[in-house]
Amino acid sequence: MPESDVPPMRVPGRGPGWYRGDLHVHSAASDGGELTPGQLAAEARAAGLDFLATTEHKSTATHGAWGRHAGDDLLVILGEEVTTRTGHWLALGIRPGQVIDWRYGVRDAAVERHLDEVHGVGGLCVAAHPFAPYASGTFMYPYQGFDVVEVWNGLWASDQPWNADNEAALAEWGRALAADVHRGRWRPAVGNSDAHLSGQLGTPHTVVQADELSTGAILDGLRAGRSWIAESAAVELACTASAGDRRAEFGERLATRGAPTVVRVEVRGVPSGTVSLHTEAGTAHRASLPTTGAGTVEWRTGADESGFVRVEVRHPHGHMAALGNPVILDERELD
Incomplete structure (x- = not known):
């Protein structure tokens, strides 16, 4: 794809600070999605977000559609939702057009290889909606090898951005936290909208402390857990x-x-x-x-x-x- 069509990896002039963003976003290119990248960018700005990640199901086809919609007030991180048979995960910070394979399940012992593929380009691996209420969405992999866990997902919460599935994900993450901290390797929590429809973007979203508004700096902040999750920009x-x-x-x-x-x-x-x-x-x-x-x-x-x-x-x-x-x-x- 032409380099001019790919969003820049850094927004100039945005130094150290706290940045709000949604790391799990779908356009009409995903099953159930209805918005174009341009409409999503407009909704991100209206929601008070500084960045978003494009994470289409099993595809990176829209990577080249985002260059014209990023700008000096919005960073777009390239990604994919890897929808395997036994759980979904987000590959963030991948190369333009880089597709991460999804055709496997927990019994195939294949996920580690694909996590390494993302880590090899400096990317971040997110265990997505661990208790999603449908068969392939329930996360059956161990968290080992993943960088962060999506404990708050807004898609299945109807009129509220919090539900029993999120409560279960938070409880599971929270129970493991003490032992993980003691071992010196804990996995930070993130929250995202998993937006497919108008009005969902940013509910919730993750607020990250970063050295600058760039893909690398945002991913570094997420890895380190220098972040918190907000229901909306009003919080x-x-x-x-x-x-x-x-x-x-x-x-x-x-x-x-x-x-x-x-x-x-x-x-x-x-x-x-x-x-x-x-x-x-x-x-x-x-x-x-x-x-x-x-x-x-x-x-x-x-x-x-x-x-x-x-x-x-x-x-x-x-x-x-x-x-x-x-x-x-x-x-x-x-x-």
Whole structure:
């Protein structure tokens, strides 16, 4: 495909910051999709997104259709939804036109080879909608070899971007987190709309801390877990853990050196919501937000009590509004 038709891998002039994006997006080229790339780009901008990933089912045919729709306010990451017989996964940051094979299942012992294929070009592998309510969508592969897990998928949630399938995916990821953190290899969580129809894009989406608005920097931020998931652009979340003069945010490691740790959570956009903090012992603290939806919650802990802390923010009816990747607490000195 002509190089001019492929979206650029970097948006100039956009340095370090927090960027909002949807990593699971379909056009009319996918089964069930109805929008053109141009319409999706317009909806991404209207939803307050800085980036999106094009992830057609079993195809990269639209990679060359995105160049004219990217710009100085929108990064488009090239990808594919690899729809195998026993689970779907997202290949992000692949080369233009690079198709990742999908014709296998868990018994074929083939997925590792294709994960390596994506990693070989610097790409990211996402375990998609693990509890999707249809046969091939239920994720039967071990998470080993995947970089991140899509714990929040908006497609099957009807009028709400949160449902029992997402609750199950979050619980499974959360149960494994303590052991994974202890082993030093945990997989961050992401959330995406899996948009097929108008009005779905960005509900939810992932907010990533990156050195710049580029494919490489966004993927680096996702791998490191420097990210949180938002129901919409109206929701804002910050979580900082501090010990002495040291501090850490989502995905970062805090050297506590035995000092008490103060966890501070700031939220906007969730009226009368509930903030909960979670550790390896389960739910450790809860606090209510005012009707304005903006508030700050503080809680004290230490690395001797847990190896991490993560935050969830829910609406009064229990549906998720935002959730963050963990801040790792460590008594050891860092290199």
